[in-house]
Amino acid sequence: MSASTKLSTAVKALSYLAASAPDPKTSTEIAEQIGVNASKLRKILSYLVKSKIVISTQGITGGFTLNKSPDQIHLQEIYCSVEERKAFHMDFTGINGKSVSQTKKLNNFFLQLFADIQVDIEDRMRLITLKSVIEQIKS
Amino acid sequence: MSASTKLSTAVKALSYLAASAPDPKTSTEIAEQIGVNASKLRKILSYLVKSKIVISTQGITGGFTLNKSPDQIHLQEIYCSVEERKAFHMDFTGINGKSVSQTKKLNNFFLQLFADIQVDIEDRMRLITLKSVIEQIKS
């Protein structure tokens, strides 16, 4: 599951939880609503539980509920919850060329560049709340 | 080969070509220098040829040479040459949930968001020239 798919799946689930708050909803019901496999969805929701965006309760009356109001949830924390890997990431394959020193320096250069880009991306996502997303897809 | 790996491989190759300009260098020599497979490198270099960043000549005295001076080559055009896929991309799996309309709207929302992010990334890369990269990894 790619980063973007995980993110959009999480947002879909959160939007459904927001619309049906404060009743807890089961993974089965959410999965049917947004059209994904319930087991995979539970995996994604477990990340959101760990980052305290949603609360899960087990047992026969259990399910998932939002832990914050939609205007206090922004895309950045959703994204970082469900995707530990960065959008840009270096896969450091072995350095075995003749210019080892320059290769290492270039790797560091790109590491820094990608980190800077990642900050930009997250800054942008931090400005977008779940509430604003819900309003945009309603209209 | 991930996007970042392709980009860094291309920059390594271009840096070597800049250092040894204007003599054409063969893919075998470049590959040995930067430690990658010659065939894979030729694939990457073929992209750079198509976007006119380097010139290739076949035959017994052939090889690759820069087609621009390093201060006229920026990371954005290198990146776009070797990687057609975007950093953030939606994989539109089938829409089969109950809330089809909202799902479509959300997909469009993310498409727009990812496109905006992509613009930011490329704008940042457009400000970085090959010359500046070479100078940074020298010091």
Added chain:
DNA sequence: ATAAAATGTTACACTTACTGTAACAATTAT
């Protein structure tokens, strides 16, 4: 207590994609 239903995690077969290497056709200077 017992049973039912929920989450959270693991497992697994299947598919898909990726990797590294080699090989071949087309091209060109000697």
Added chain:
DNA sequence: ATAATTGTTACAGTAAGTGTAACATTTTAT
């Protein structure tokens, strides 16, 4: 002609992703 190059294709081997099911744990209702 020959040798050496680019550009492309092929292919076996490996790694990763996908979807589904199954199981353990937890918790509520009876």
